[in-house]
Amino acid sequence: MSASLPAETLRIKAVYGHLDCLLTAIERLKHSGFQGFQVTSPLPRHEIEEALYEGRPSPVRWWTLTGAVTGIVSGFGITSLTAAAWPMANPGGKPVVSLPTFAVIMFECTILFGGLCTFIGMIVHTGLPAWGIDKALQDPRFSDDKFGLVFTGANPGDRERIVAILQATGAVEVTTGDATVYEVPNA
Amino acid sequence: MEAVRPNVGYGTANRDIISVLHRAPVAYLVAIACALVLMSFGGYAWYQQLTWGMGKAGTNNATFWGTYIVTFVFWIGIGHAGTLISAILFLVRSRWRTGVYRASEAMTVFAVMTAGLFPVLHLGRAWQVYYFFPYPNQRELWVNFKSPLMWDVFAISTYFTVSVVFFYIGMLPDMAVVRDHSRGLLRKFYDVLCFGWRGTDRQWRHFMAAYGFFAALAAPLVLSVHSVVSWDFAMANTAGWHSTIFPPYFVAGAIFSGCAMVITLLMPMTMLFGWKEYVNTWHFENLAKMCLLTSGILTYAYGMEHFIAWYSQNPHEQEIFMWRIFGDYDWAFLLMVFCNCVAPLVWYFPKARTHWPTLFIVSLIINVGMWMERFNIVVSSTAHSFDPAMWRYYWPSGTEWGVLAGSVGWFCFWFLLFARVMPSIAISEVKEMVAPPVKGSLGAK
Known part of the structure; x- marks a missing residue:
């Protein structure tokens, strides 16, 4: 040994x-x-x-925060940039960049990226895989x-x-x- | 009823819980065979629809959302209890979650997997499912993020991903236990699955931190997912759907049906696998209390929908809600009210909510009632919309019934498979319920 x-x-x-x-x-x-x-x-x-x-405290919390912030920015980015690419398509007479309607996507992206980054952070700090x-x-x-x-x-x-x-x-x-x-x- | 701590040692808890993985009772084999038969039936029904087209489904020009969407919402609702029990009850340090949360999480993952089939089935041209997602393409076309249907795609994808990861990381220490009780290839299999977990101080420290953050992220997700599903309806200007009460009403209904399904699934498993030390009347009584609370909220929501229709003086709203009670689908309305508002009342009697046969039967009634609730909402509003010339009677076709039965088989198959491959009770958390082995006292340290 x-x-x-x-x-x-x-x-x-x-x-x-x-x-x-x-x-x-x-x-x-x-x-x-x-x-x-x-x-x-x-x-x-x-x-x-x-x-x-x-x-x-465990540093995993920074991974969660980073993921969540990345998520909310990405959520806003994908919704507003894709809407701005076709400004003439204006469903329901809403503004091109309509925050109330995009808030749902931004929220979901916040949780998704926050969760995935937490998982990555856990893997990194626990030293897994530990075979x-x-x-x-x-x-x-x-x-x-x-x-x-x-x-x-x-x-x-x-x-x-x-x-x-x-x-x-x-x-x-x-x-x-x-x-x-x-x-x-x-x- | 007082809290019941398992009266076992750490080693006994390991062996009791994973003993299920080493033997398959006859009843289990019969159940998995039935699930496979139902799945084949559903597969054949879908094959018929793919071959002959959407005409095989009973949907018509008025009722364009039929059984597939009803069943989609039903399974999403079932998928709520798992994350509620594992995340929200973890954050509030509720001890009764320990015995039931792993199976509830599995139920969540498999229910969302089942629900995810239905938008694809409903599409007809299932191979074009990728249209749901935003992806760069040569036409530079993007999905409409202002549509609640697109919110739903994101909400359900996120819920499924976060639930799977939360479920998986929770199982890491328990898969290591199974590895340490296995030999040969099985040992290697579980070692790979648990990433070589060894329970070191460093691993536990970051694991517990990550688990807490996951719970904190998943808790608002539980409340948001069914809210977003409800907006599929509430954002439409359709009488009977266009209501601000929908999000809390749907969330309460989801928790109600999910907790009832946990009782339905766990009670036979507890009896079959001999888990009474770990899952017992205390857990089922608490689940019944959750159902009672949410049943009360649902009853209020049903009443308030009708009251607001009358109070608004909107003739279309008044018409649809009167039609729900006295129209072609009156039987569905009455069945819904009986199953969701009346039958659970029996659990106000402590004897009824601690009596296993009563708990099981009422949980089955609730499952039926919650499917009927979605049938009432989805079908009645479209079958009896604004234009009388478009009023149609909808009844699910044989293909739709086949797919519905197949979805039950699909869900049960995965759940039963899980019960034989992974520990269905969280071993490390059960150990937390047991008093730690000490020579003196912990307080002296």
């Missing part, structure tokens, strides 16, 4: 059965100055997001009933300290890149 990693880094994977234990581990690791670990969970828990990102994601994160228990905490590039010199924190916080299994398993009694 560690063959594909640079020699100076190490994988460490911890499996947790309890949410509060995982949150404690995140806090202690952060307090000890460790960064660069990933947490997996079978469901979205705001406590995890809060612990890791401390309320920083080549680190093997340590590809544990089927993480979509079932277990939480995971994974270092994919830890400094080998920190190994003992990290493992000690993970064990002390109630991990049911801790595995390192060299496949040593640290069993935790009474987990």
Whole structure:
């Protein structure tokens, strides 16, 4: 497993059965100055997001805004420019550029472009497709009933300290890149 | 009735919900066979129309919008409940949506797919459907964006696209669960579909943000789509159609029929697949309450239409509304009032709205009633318009009945297929309903 990693880094994977234990581990690791670990969970828990990102909002919102603005401009553009191309065709005696009648198209384009850009933004920021994601994160228990905490590039010199924190916080299994398993009694 | 949380662990929820994907009860196979027979019937009817022309349909010079447009509006209405339940109830943090929203979203997507067939069928020359869309061409001709029919093309295309994307991204984590419970090629299939989802903190963070924005975008869309459909009628200067009450009236009707259809579809599935832990009386009672509210709005709208016709002193309006009650289609009017205004009243009794057979039967009655409502609106106004020389009696032809039956088969086929391929209950959201596994307490963190 560690063959594909640079020699100076190490994988460490911890499996947790309890949410509060995982949150404690995140806090202690952060307090000890460790960064660069990933947490997996079978469901979205705001406590995890809060612990890791401390309320920083996702940048996906900018994609939504950009899409919506592009949509409303495009909606106005296509309706007014195509109407202006044939100014003599004047259905119902309406003005050539008739905002009340074009508002529906502008609204629909706002939603459509906003939605599609949100989707693209989500794909970009989540890193999907993630078929080549680190093997340590590809544990089927993480979509079932277990939480995971994974270092994919830890400094080998920190190994003992990290493992000690993970064990002390109630991990049911801790595995390192060299496949040593640290069993935790009474987990 | 109090909220019912599933009394299961995370792992059990996974296995219970996806167990359906590994077995097909006999009743399921019978249902899908029936859907295929109906679809073939509809396909044959359409083939007849393509071969012999629009004369095969029962529409005539006066009633130029017949069963195809009635059924188009019916299916668009059915397609409303899914996005309402998934988006609006998500934004207001309503917990009962969890058990029913995935199947409702699927219903939305397949209902809009079904509805989308009808303008094409109604065209006659189906191969010229691309005329609907603005595209650069050598004649430099463009569609008329001032026409409500063009608004409708945009509204429905947008609704379908946004609903499909919303539906799909909601399923990503659940498809990953199915992948992790599959082997071989199936595992690869679901891995491709879920884009290799692994539930990392980064993935959940942006997923939840995107989901919230999607819900916020889809919520006004729910209200706008049927408003735009109603303008297909209300913008025309036709007695019985030209009314400002149409948008709220149509939206309420759509939510009413959609929620009833969710009951009709989910109740047999719950019994067949053993999902009572996840979809139960609490969910169906809440759907029944939604129907009660919207039934009240519809009853008000029916009454107000007639009142305004009298109050306006417009003889054409007065004539058409009296004709709806006492004319050739009086039976359709009475059936509509019974199904949409009277039958749902039984749900005011808590015992009736928590009794599964009653819920199911009334939901079926509502489905019939809402088709009759669209029949009343579409057919009566055109069959009895301004010029008495143009008054005609319209009755759907065998081809139209065949296509209608085929559309039911088409819808049911996709829905049943979905139920065997994808988790019909949102697994990750069910897990959110379950108390998280903790050793101490979360508050201490």
